[in-house]
Amino acid sequence: MTTTGPGLRDRVTRLVEAATTPLLPRDYLDLFAPLRSGADLRGKVVAKRHETADAVTVVIRPGRGWREHVPGQYIRIGVDVDGVRQWRAYSLTSDRAAADGTISICVKAIPDGKVSNHVVRDLRPGTVVQLDQATGEFTLPGQRPAKALFVTAGSGITPVMGMLRNHLDELPDAVLVHSAPTAEDVVFGAELRAMAAAGRVRLVERHTDTDGFLKPAELAELVPDLHERTTWACGPAGLLEALEEHWAAEGIADQLLIEQFRPRVQVTGEGGSVTYNRTGTTVESDGATPILDAAEEAGLIMPSGCRMGICYGCVLPLREGAVRDIRNGELTVAAPGDGVLVQTCISAAAGACDIDH
Amino acid sequence: MTALQKKSENPVAHLSASDVEEIGRRLDAIRQEVVDSRGADDAAYIRKVIDVQRKIELASRAVLLLSKFPPAWVLGTAGLSVAKILENMEIGHNILHGQWDWMRDPKIHSTTWEWDMASPAEQWKHSHNELHHTYTNVIGKDNDLGYGIMRVDEDQKWIPLYLAQPLWNFVNACFFEYGIAAYDLELGKNLSTPARRNDPKFRAAAKQVLGKIRKQATKDYLVHPALSGPSFVPTLAANFVANLVRNLWSHSVIMCGHFPEGVETYEKTSIEGETRGEWYLRQMLGSANISGSAAMHIMTGNLSHQVEHHLFPDLPSNRYAEIAPKVKAIFDEYGLRYHTAPLPQQVASAWHKVFRLSLPNGWLAATNAKNLPQQLGLLYKLTTGGPKVRRVHDRAQRIAATRARQAAHAAEAAELAPAA
Numbered sequence: 016m017t018t019t020g021p022g023l024r025d026r027v028t029r030l031v032e033a034a035t036t037p038l039l040p041r042d043y044l045d046l047f048a049p050l051r052s053g054a055d056l057r058g059k060v061v062a063k064r065h066e067t068a069d070a071v072t073v074v075i076r077p078g079r080g081w082r083e084h085v086p087g088q089y090i091r092i093g094v095d096v097d098g099v100r101q102w103r104a105y106s107l108t109s110d111r112a113a114a115d116g117t118i119s120i121c122v123k124a125i126p127d128g129k130v131s132n133h134v135v136r137d138l139r140p141g142t143v144v145q146l147d148q149a150t151g152e153f154t155l156p157g158q159r160p161a162k163a164l165f166v167t168a169g170s171g172i173t174p175v176m177g178m179l180r181n182h183l184d185e186l187p188d189a190v191l192v193h194s195a196p197t198a199e200d201v202v203f204g205a206e207l208r209a210m211a212a213a214g215r216v217r218l219v220e221r222h223t224d225t226d227g228f229l230k231p232a233e234l235a236e237l238v239p240d241l242h243e244r245t246t247w248a249c250g251p252a253g254l255l256e257a258l259e260e261h262w263a264a265e266g267i268a269d270q271l272l273i274e275q276f277r278p279r280v281q282v283t284g285e286g287g288s289v290t291y292n293r294t295g296t297t298v299e300s301d302g303a304t305p306i307l308d309a310a311e312e313a314g315l316i317m318p319s320g321c322r323m324g325i326c327y328g329c330v331l332p333l334r335e336g337a338v339r340d341i342r343n344g345e346l347t348v349a350a351p352g353d354g355v356l357v358q359t360c361i362s363a364a365a366g367a368c369d370i371d372h
Numbered sequence: 373m374t375a376l377q378k379k380s381e382n383p384v385a386h387l388s389a390s391d392v393e394e395i396g397r398r399l400d401a402i403r404q405e406v407v408d409s410r411g412a413d414d415a416a417y418i419r420k421v422i423d424v425q426r427k428i429e430l431a432s433r434a435v436l437l438l439s440k441f442p443p444a445w446v447l448g449t450a451g452l453s454v455a456k457i458l459e460n461m462e463i464g465h466n467i468l469h470g471q472w473d474w475m476r477d478p479k480i481h482s483t484t485w486e487w488d489m490a491s492p493a494e495q496w497k498h499s500h501n502e503l504h505h506t507y508t509n510v511i512g513k514d515n516d517l518g519y520g521i522m523r524v525d526e527d528q529k530w531i532p533l534y535l536a537q538p539l540w541n542f543v544n545a546c547f548f549e550y551g552i553a554a555y556d557l558e559l560g561k562n563l564s565t566p567a568r569r570n571d572p573k574f575r576a577a578a579k580q581v582l583g584k585i586r587k588q589a590t591k592d593y594l595v596h597p598a599l600s601g602p603s604f605v606p607t608l609a610a611n612f613v614a615n616l617v618r619n620l621w622s623h624s625v626i627m628c629g630h631f632p633e634g635v636e637t638y639e640k641t642s643i644e645g646e647t648r649g650e651w652y653l654r655q656m657l658g659s660a661n662i663s664g665s666a667a668m669h670i671m672t673g674n675l676s677h678q679v680e681h682h683l684f685p686d687l688p689s690n691r692y693a694e695i696a697p698k699v700k701a702i703f704d705e706y707g708l709r710y711h712t713a714p715l716p717q718q719v720a721s722a723w724h725k726v727f728r729l730s731l732p733n734g735w736l737a738a739t740n741a742k743n744l745p746q747q748l749g750l751l752y753k754l755t756t757g758g759p760k761v762r763r764v765h766d767r768a769q770r771i772a773a774t775r776a777r778q779a780a781h782a783a784e785a786a787e788l789a790p791a792a
Contacts, residue, residue: 037486098415326501327470
């Protein structure tokens with residue numbers, strides 16, 4: 016066996032780069048092995064199965080650069096919808112021992128959800144998607160709690176399912192209170208009921224179409240020893256706020272961990288305050304003034320070009336917020352990490368905006 | 373040709389201001405249709421083109437490893453030429469225009485793309501996207517008009533040096549990518565005075581270009597030949613030829629875009645306070661298309677749809693063919709000339725203009741086999757006679773042109789008279 020010193024490897028790398036310039040060797044390797052080690056993290060969809068009428072589990076084989084996740088964590092996934100890359104966060108649901116190196120997420124189609132509807136209805140096995148490493152604090156501690164409570168609603172079950180599949184047998188006493196409109200709407204319903212039937216978890220299903228929404232006071236009745244439990248909660252913002260209030264009122268706020276996948280409600284009105292994060296400037300801008308003009312009026316030095324939307328010399332990252340194309344009113348909305356770039360010369364604020372400049 | 377504003381027959385004189393704005397609205401609507409329907413098929417198209425281009429390049433370079441065998445040399449050189457043309461035209465040029473930014477793929481984006489060309493993407497985007505596309509065909513503003521080294525308009529004063537412009541144009545064609553790099557640097561202007569030469573901004577830009585050229589040359593003229601071992605020299609020659617082919621090809625395509633006879637130019641003052649409709653109109657009359665097959669369109673980077681490209685520089689190139697009939701319908705309806713012809717015809721027309729303007733105004737048109745000796749004598753006089761002689765000639769030309777115009781009007785009037 017021969018060893019190659021870093022010097023030699025560097026020289027080879029430089030030689031290969033000199034042969035592929037202005038591209039990088041990876042641009043060619045990506046054509047043949049997009050999942051290889053050293054590539055940007057991607058994954059290939061290997062299977063898709065329906066959990067309910069509008070929720071699917073997507074099994075993904077991540078690239079070689081994938082690092083193990085901790086159950087309960089989520090990933091951001093970049094999917095091309097109508098040719099446009101869209102990033103969303105989904106909790107990992109896979110059972111690591113049984114997954115053979117794959118990971119899974121569960122996606123529920125939400126009304127008007129661009130990405131969720133695409134994933135549920137159109138995403139095909141074989142598609143390569145973009146990934147980020149798993150992240151998130153909504154996990155079980157190394158020291159497993161003696162008594163655990165999980166309160167979930169709708170697709171809020173997904174991070175908890177990740178924990179249950181991997182660690183349920185390490186939890187001596189676990190209760191799951193799950194809300195869904197009907198019994199059929201319970202994501203992973205059959206599997207959860209099987210876990211409960213085997214005595215591994217106490218499952219309380221709440222069918223909100225008939226039973227109404229769960230109130231924290233009722234929860235106290237359902238789980239009388241709630242004070243003794245560490246609680247993980249995931250679901251709609253309303254439920255989580257109510258739980259936080261209740262736990263705070265009971266003086267046990269430190270026993271509640273929540274995970275929130277806020278529906279992305281952007282104020283998409285006319286105008287808004289535009290923040291330029293590198294200069295720390297905030298400019299109030301109306302819905303008719305290009306953010307380029309507004310920034311320059313405030314004394315910022317901005318990249319610019321034709322000022323009519325054709326040359327792309329003014330493009331800057333919109334880290335978060337919403338802008339409107341003043342030519343046709345088209346709205347562009349961005350969340351952190353989406354990597355959305357906008358032409359500042361024809362974009363007006365349509366809500367608060369954070370521009371990377 | 374003369375700037376549109378000075379022409380006796382102004383091709384837009386028949387349009388009212390509201391016509392012009394209506395044209396603008398209709399073109400905006402065409403743009404919007406494409407924007408609304410951009411989608412997965414378009415994304416798949418550009419990814420496919422990139423995929424095919426990279427594979428052709430890899431295969432050609434692999435074949436060239438054995439380039440001392442003539443069939444391998446021919447095949448590899450042909451493949452590499454095609455790959456290099458695709459890379460610059462349908463891929464690089466169009467991505468750098470932001471045509472694919474809407475996909476939000478950081479790997480296919482105007483802000484991250486770099487191309488196989490002497491001029492760094494950043495500098496080219498400024499001079500091309502910003503200057504050329506905004507000030508298209510405005511004399512003194514759009515340096516693409518003759519790249520600052522040629523006489524492209526009758527209104528530019530003729531001097532004997534221009535006699536050599538067909539030669540310059542040919543040399544520029546052979547080394548086009550370096551010509552573009554020099555032009556993006558505004559080398560002529562920036563080398564002219566010590567103050568400009570030492571401007572740190574210029575020096576940084578020049579350094580960037582030299583760095584890019586060094587890398588490009590190292591790749592084509594050192595690394596790949598060296599990898600070919602015993603085929604070093606044939607591979608070097610193959611790479612040189614592939615670059616030459618691409619230079620000649622892209623120069624020809626680009627000449628066809630704005631140079632053929634009949635494409636309009638504009639005066640600087642004419643674009644002050646220009647409306648959106650007027651801007652569109654300038655693009656409509658300042659560009660020329662190349663007709664041909666689908667393969668032809670791809671190899672020109674769809675610059676064969678120069679008219680559509682200049683109206684909508686940021687729409688995906690694969691959609692120009694589809695909107696071309698709608699654009700042409702607007703030209704027809706408003707009595708405007710949609711300039712299109714096959715490649716050989718457009719190239720010939722552009723070269724004709726280069727030759728014509730290399731000579732004093734009116735000289736080429738007035739010359740025939742019979743009067744050739746006198747005309748050559750005249751040319752000799754104008755070349756050696758100094759500015760005064762040339763001024764006299766110019767004035768005579770202008771007077772003759774006015775007389776001819778008046779005579780034509782008179783004849784027209786006489787023809788109409790009996791009918792009236």
